[in-house]
Amino acid sequence: MNARTYTSRALTVFFLTIGAAILLLPFFWMVSLSLKTPEEIFSPELTFFPGSFYFDNYIKAFQQVPLHRFLLNGVMVCGGILFFQMMFAVPCAYALAQRQFAGRTIVFGMVLAGLLVPYHVTAVPIFLGLAQLQLLNTYAALVLPFVASVFGIFLFRQFMATLPPDLIDAARVDGLSEMAIVWRIAFPAAWPAATTFAIFSIVAHWNDLFWPMIVISDADLATPPQGILFFRDEESGSDVGPLMAAATVVTTPLVLLFLIAQRWFIQGVTMSGIKG
Amino acid sequence: MIELRNIKRQFGQTTVLEDISLTVENGSFTTLLGASGSGKSTTLRIIAGLDTPTSGSVMINGQDVTQAPAAARNIAMVFQSYALYPHMDVRGNITLPLAMRNMNRLERAPLLNKLLPSARQKAQNHQEQVESIARMLEIEHLLARKPSQLSGGQKQRVAMGRALVRDPVAFLLDEPLSNLDAKLRGQMRGELIDLHKRTGKTFIYVTHDQAEAMSMSDQIAIFMHGVIVQKGTPHDLYERPATKEVAAFIGDHPINFIECSVEGNVVRGPLGIFVLDEAVSCQNVVIGVRPEVMELSSETAVNGKVERVEYFGSKATASLSLSNGQMIQVVLEDTSTLPETGSACGLSFELSRAHVFDAQTGLRLDVKVAACVQDAAAE
Amino acid sequence: MATVTTPMLPRRVHNALTDLALVGPATLAMLCLIFVPAVLVAVLSFTDYQFGAKAFNWIGLENYVELFTDRTGKRAVFNTLYYAAIVIPCSMILSLLVAMGVHQVASWNKTCANIFRTSFFLPVAATLVAMATVWEMLLHPTLGLVNIVLDMIGIGGERWLSDRKLVLTTLAAIGVWETVGYNMVLFLAGLASIPRHLYEAAEIDGADRGWERFWTVTWPMLGPTTLFVMVITATRSFRVFETVATLTKGGPAFASDTLVYAMYREGFIYFKAGYASAITMVFFIFVFALTMLKVVVAERKVHYR
Ligand SMILES: Nc1ncnc2c1ncn2[C@@H]1O[C@H](COP(=O)(O)OP(=O)(O)OP(=O)(O)O)[C@@H](O)[C@H]1O
């Protein structure tokens, strides 16, 4: 290795490290603040690391607001959305990929057109509809608007279109009904698509603030990001430690999920490019 | 008994199958033979219920099942690509058709099946059946593997196992050996014959390899351009081909066609003048002579020149050119003395085993070559 | 021999019913949740409908006129464009640099490259609202780390989130922070798809300096990816909401009001459904135009030289 490559490598690593440090700073600061005592936080002196691990902030966070409730809501809502999205998208994608039927181009055209519509666009009429149905401030209001995932249909269709037709025919001969083929053959065979889609969906809905703010005002039904806002507005900025503890608690599940399933995350981004 | 009655299949404007009628006896081994694109797979798919004919009907054991979907027909099929379920291990692949046939919805449900006694009992039975099939096909050691971890031959066996494990009306096999190498193909061919004997089931086999068809079948249906041109036993097809094309398709060595003119029952051609046992009405005939019924002979007059000799050990073939430039192939059973390339030779053939076809229509003429009155060189 | 069960329905009817069962629910859901609402938004945008009101009037383009003449309306449009105008180039340039760096590191040390990739991607997975509260701490005028550090260097700190001139830029900076990792992943995929032999060819042609190789090979080959990343970044920045709602609520004095936040405020706080619909339509037209731009450019195959 000559000197030039060596310097260029060293420089690359140097700059990347600085960049990464800046990007990760908020994470570090969040955890650091969440472990500091109020005195440390409000002292004018700059300390990067907490003097001791002060876990009271976490205890306070759970006591002052129903943080566990927010987390549970998040799990329920994300789980519910994902479940229904799959129930709707997978059979439809299978039919689009492997069956010939009248109107196939129309349905697929709808999917492609639907990809162009950000969900903010439909907010006003859907809110009106939910209000009509007296569904505001319910789990249904959080889940229902998202059950038709065109991105999900698109992703599954692309994947299922690569399954050999013989495979589907083999299943038919083996006595599987079309619905059984969907769930026993096509869906498991499209497992990578399912994983990618699940991650995409969970990340989007766990982190979403826009829709919960529109349909939920009841703190008992708040999703984690909304919970953080409730917390912050309630404490008017004086209780930094617990707030940071809450932020850490809310962020941790997805960060963990990301670290475990990094490959699928990245694939999800590359594929979700189409959705934006 | 499986019966196809006047099946027609069109894709848009193109007719892929035309007036296909075929009867498959229970327990028989029937082969659909034909070149690529002749409609064999389409026929098989119609029998399986994967495709619906445009008109005509499919009968299974006297029942019209034309409208029944594949899942309702209890027919097993082995695909050319094997079509193993990629996400299941070998055991799962073989068990699935059993579970689908024998268990009800509740018993198949993912978690419930662990609790229901009936489901557990059935699952137990299934495992025993799967294992006995695996033993028979010698794939026991592969049961825990995924299809992606199998070789072509192993996949083939698993696909067979998946078909064999239940008790279907018939086995449909769509070119199951074509993805295997020559040696394995020969071995599997033998095993398939054994399997057919042992199970006594109806086999419907699709291939474009006439040797495979000839060696395995009770009945062969020859497909050409979407019609069955002839059906019969291998012996029938070999000895009494219905058309020139069939004659050309069947047989290890390509048949020799000799164009001749006819007057009444007298035939003139490059090999000499022959007499037919009956007069025919057409003007030209084609006499088909298989290389294996021809001989180089020193008794007849010289009428060919040896262009090429190929030696295979147990036999040899010689290609001769006639005076009109046509090439004729001859199989030499006796390989102790081979003719020299370039030497001149006489040719003769077993007259009774020559086939006569109408030169215009290509159809078989029901006449025999009775005698040779003069050979070519004497003209 | 097992018997064959005969179906009650002819094959065609049975197939049609199956297709309906497979496709019907999703199609119905798409209609009810996407297409009908999208049409309704367009219709509502020409009315003065208020949530809960018994009746409404057709007021033509008045909502749109208000949006583009009224001070707050104009602000929201302008702010959104301003925000995007910062985030798009900054995020793209930074993420391209990072992606090239990580790509280079990957060529000699995979683990190291993966660590970098993970670090840069982390903000994408994190809950933006939670992270926004952290930024609020970091940017606090007196206690925030940013100002303390700036003080130490000798540059006076700023009131990042309450200064009308600064607030939008601050939000844009957070936007860049949030999107760099996302774009990096897209660029990495683009870089990975550039065939090696092109670099070797460039080297033979004398373009052996890193900079020259970038201009002769990397940049032209990244054309489609760049366009793609640009459209995605633009759509994402037009949608900015979480940081605004958490940190500024559009303030101070509408200095950080954006389209989606304005839509939220007008529609769901002031319940002016008609006006909110008009804002929605403008937002939608922006996003739609961008996507069309991508389609048109991709169709013409301008890229790949
Ligand atoms: N779904 C379809 N649409 C249109 N044409 C089709 C379709 N399926 C088959 N064909 C046509 O029908 C003809 C017969 O096809 P088939 O698959 O039955 O042939 P095959 O005898 O099995 O050939 P091979 O030996 O290559 O498998 C072909 O010309 C094919 O192009």
Ligand SMILES: [Mg+2]
């Ligand atoms: Mg075929």
